[in-house]
Amino acid sequence: MYNVSMNLQRKGTGVNIFTSTLILLKPGIILSVGFTGFTGMVLANRGIPSLELLLIGLASLLLSAAGAAILNNLLDRRIDTHMNRLSKRVEALQIVGGKTALTLAIIFILTSLFLSFRFINTLNGILTLVAILSYTVLYTLYLKRSSPYGTIIGGLPGALPVLIGYSVVNPEIGIDGIILFLFMILWQPPHFWAIAQKYKEDYKKAGIPVMPVVLGTRYTNIFMVLYSISLLPLSLSLWFFKYCSSYYAIAVIIFGIYFEYVMIHSALTNSNYGKAFGVSILYMLAVMASLVIDISLQNSIFKLYAL
The missing domain is CATH 1.20.120 (Four Helix Bundle (Hemerythrin (Met), subunit A))
Incomplete structure (x- = not known):
């Protein structure tokens, strides 16, 4: 088990709060989500969409991914302490704090859903909500912990950004x-x-x-x-x-x-x-x-x- 206390003498030391928050956001995954969503937009539009659609669509998608990533860290915090490769993530959560992380996740997710339902379209909002719930609840809390085949079904939230991006431009998926x-x-x-x-x-x-x-x-x-x-x-x-x-x-x-x-x-x-x-x-x-x-x-x- 990874021992956080040996790496943190007091909260806020070692890695600063900003860097720790970035670690919790899983920037590599978020960038991949953003790029696949962007690809979906280009496919639906047969070219680069308007700047307004592009910015609103990406903002909603990236915020939802960020919020879901933080929730995943919170839900997996006990599991992660047993995995050496995730030691930085464990340390980062200790520095940021559970309450702060949860607050950020809620703000990101609610802002994302507001943008989707208010400025894009209903399908986009529904797909975004399904992606968040399927990742945090279906996969993280159930499939990941219960079945070796969980990864197959759990691929849904990772694939939905394509359709989320597509629906920004065209609410009728082709x-x-x-x-x-x-x-x-x-x-x-x-x-x-x-x-x-x-x-x-x-x-x-x-x-x-x-x-x-x-x-x-x-x-x-x-x-x-x-x-x-x-x-x-x-x-x-x-x-x-x-x-x-x-x-x-x-x-x-x-x-x-x-x-x-x-x-x-x-x-x-x-x-x-x-x-x-x-x-x-x-x-x-x-x-x-x-x-x-x-x-x-x-x-x-x-x-x-x-x-």
């Missing part, structure tokens, strides 16, 4: 939005299983029934590879249904093959799970970036021809 949503649903399990393999003992000590702990490394590797392989054809379906050009298709084929190679190699050798985890993040961001660039370029070319 097939393209559904495809991107499914891509995120299928991307998250192998992404998480890679880190769960690397920190299997930490999860075991914390009593979290992740797949490597309950079902073993070999079983997890099989699932990790199968899910990874499914992502390439799914990403290509956006090209197949003519939502993107051949340039997008070429890009995602290259990224997809490399991603699958890393995941398969990691599974076959029972090693480099940390690398597989990192590559999975880069792969997802690369697919999203390829989509944004391709649609933006198509839109620009269309406007040039229209002149």
Whole structure:
């Protein structure tokens, strides 16, 4: 168990309150949420949306992600003390304080919902609320603690930002939005299983029934590879249904093959799970970036021809 008292002689020392708050916000996750939401907006708009929609949509999405992240830290505070890799998060929560963290989370979430329902549309607000509740209640309090398959169903809140972003522009979700949503649903399990393999003992000590702990490394590797392989054809379906050009298709084929190679190699050798985890993040961001660039370029070319 990680001992906070050995690292904090008094509250407010070590890491300052501002830095500690940033740690609790999980900035890496928030940035990923923001980028996938932005990709959903671009997909729905067939180009970069207006500045007003972009700013309001991203503000609501990022605030909801920030609030949910802080709540997750509060709900998992006892579990996190058993995990060495989360020692900074444990320390940060001690510095900020539980009451302050809870107050911030409530302010962020209420502001997010106000922006969504008041300035965007009802669907956007509902999707935002579902994302918050499915992450903090369904996944954090139940699925994470009860089943090795919790990650599969628990991928819902991580995939919803795509639809939340899409609904900022278009409250009627199209097939393209559904495809991107499914891509995120299928991307998250192998992404998480890679880190769960690397920190299997930490999860075991914390009593979290992740797949490597309950079902073993070999079983997890099989699932990790199968899910990874499914992502390439799914990403290509956006090209197949003519939502993107051949340039997008070429890009995602290259990224997809490399991603699958890393995941398969990691599974076959029972090693480099940390690398597989990192590559999975880069792969997802690369697919999203390829989509944004391709649609933006198509839109620009269309406007040039229209002149």
